[in-house]
Amino acid sequence: MFERFTARSREVVRRAREEAGRESVGTRHLLLALLADPDALATRVLADGGVHADDLRARIARYVDRSAVLGEADAAALRQIGIDLAAIEARIDESFGPGALRRPVPPPRRGWWRRQAAGPFTPRAKKVLELALREALHLRHRHIGTEHILLGLLSEGDGVAAQVLHEAGVDLRDLRRRVEVAVRAVA
Known part of the structure; x- marks a missing residue:
């Protein structure tokens, strides 16, 4: 599947793995990787919409700090x-000290099978x-660009990336529409 990815979108996947x-x-890593390239179409559309x-x-x-105490699904x-949950954690930090709920970082795992x-x-x-x-197929594109990855994040809609965008005040449907307009303008 990665053979259809543009060099820029491959770089997004590489950066996401690094993140x-x-x-x-996860979806948050893909979003962070998208944001790392200010010249990518997806990043420009986000910036034009006031997303920093x-x-x-x-x-x-x-x-991530909130969901570290419980699982992501539990926090949601x-x-x-x-x-x-943030208010509860703040009270626990007041009573027991900062970071009382954080799990210790496990030692690195060894062996290829664990990785x-x-x-x-x-x-x-x-x-x-x-x-x-x-x-990309729906738009009749032969490549997968950063804009398609962003559209994929919006279509999935339940991951951390979509939730964080929503919490930032982004209307996901409007963002999708703006990405589609930008894609047509470039074509």
């Missing part, structure tokens, strides 16, 4: 029923890349 470090690549890379990085860091479920066990991409990130291909 992830020892973790599997530094703000999203900070939001992702806060989101608590938000849906009105429980402010390969989790796979390089989370299921959501794989879905985003599959959706990027579908978006």
Whole structure:
């Protein structure tokens, strides 16, 4: 599948793997990697919509810190029923000291089988890349560019990337429309 990726979108995937470090690549890593290239069409559309890379990085860091205590799904479920996990963590930090809930960083794993066990991409990130291909095919493009990866992130809609964009006040449908307009203007 990567043979259809442009050099710029391959660089996004490479950067996402770098962002992830020892973790599997998730949607947040793909979004951060997209934001790293200011000349990419996807990044320009985000910037034109008032989305700033530094703000999203900070939001992702806060989101990851919140979900480190519980799983991502648990944190999302608590938000849906009105429980402010950040306020609870702040009170725990007041009582027990900063970072009391953070898990210790595990030592590096050795052996190729452990590095390969989790796979390089989370299921959501794989879905985003599959959706990027579908978006390119839908637009009758023979390549997969950064704009298609962004459209894939928006189509997937449930990952950390989409949630963080939504929390930043981005209307995902409007962003999708603006990406499609930009793609047509370039073509």
